[in-house]
Amino acid sequence: MKYLLLAVSLFSYLPAVEYDITNSKVTYYGDHYLHKWEGSTTNVNGTVQYDKTRNQYNCTVVIPLSTFSSGNDSRDSNMLIYCKAFDFPSINFESKFIYVNKKSLEIEGVVDFAGKKKELKTTAQLNVLQDNKFSIQGEFEIMLSDFDIKRPSFLFVKIEDSILIKYSIKGVVNE
């Protein structure tokens, strides 16, 4: 038992770094034949873990839907209903694989949105990667129909199915 406890405590001191996501921003871009609009949030929560021994990164990102603001209160209220925010209040992303290149990252994972999970692949530009902080940015597209989200209509015409998501994620080491 003693040896087991000793082994556990030794393993827990193996080199691993955890970054807290902070000062980050996610913006969505919607499109309708009458106008385009965007909504953004800086309420981006989560962590990035780096396992030094395996040289492997993992991340989890949580974004509350109610924090998105498009500058139009009525649209933001309606968005919560269409995105089923009362049943599924957040968009969650959990990485499966992160490959770090010199100036970019290949990220694969699962996004959980409106009660549906979908595989996601995105390439992010690597702005900063240091021992105590990181900064990345990138974009990807989602289809509302992939998440069974009913598209709202305006003057008899529905909004476009495709939504562009741009992200700027920063993190500082959790000490």
Add this chain to the structure above:
Amino acid sequence: MLINIKLRNLLLIIIPVSLLFGEPSTTLPENMPLHTKALWGENGLFRKLNFAPNNRQEELQLRVKMLQLHQKVALGSLGAFFYQSYLGKQLVDGNYDNYDRHSSMSKVVWSTYMFSASLSYFAPPGMKYTKKLSSMRIHRFLSWVHFTGMASIPWLGYNISNSSSNERSSAVKIHQNVAYATLITMSFSALLSFLPY
């Protein structure tokens, strides 16, 4: 492996906590418009009459449906109002062929307008109302201008038929000017809803 388990356990704690803070508010927004507060506030009329849905989620679903219908009916009403203005201008110019049509169209325009307005004014409150200037805030402000105009137009029209021959031209002028002002503010209000902000 053990590190991964530790991190996973940590995430299992972090994620539910962040979900708790991220849930849409089930309480009413603080700075909702006065008329909405009177109808849908904590002691609002619709709650006292038990007209209110069971929860905020259902209220917001009802709001979406009411505002979607408001858009469509208002657009139809605006189109009818343009046609009605054309008919009214013909009467002012001395062409009385469409007198009956102008009279019957006034009922169509007025009733569709009031139906559309009630869908907007009686809709449950949204999730938030910011104080920042936006197209929707101006849209809401202009609604009170064209609502006042539309409410007075039938009475001003009635004044024309009851006016003496001396007063008729000024009664026609007032009716026409109020109708034009209402049409312009209503059109501007509709255009504002096409703006992204």
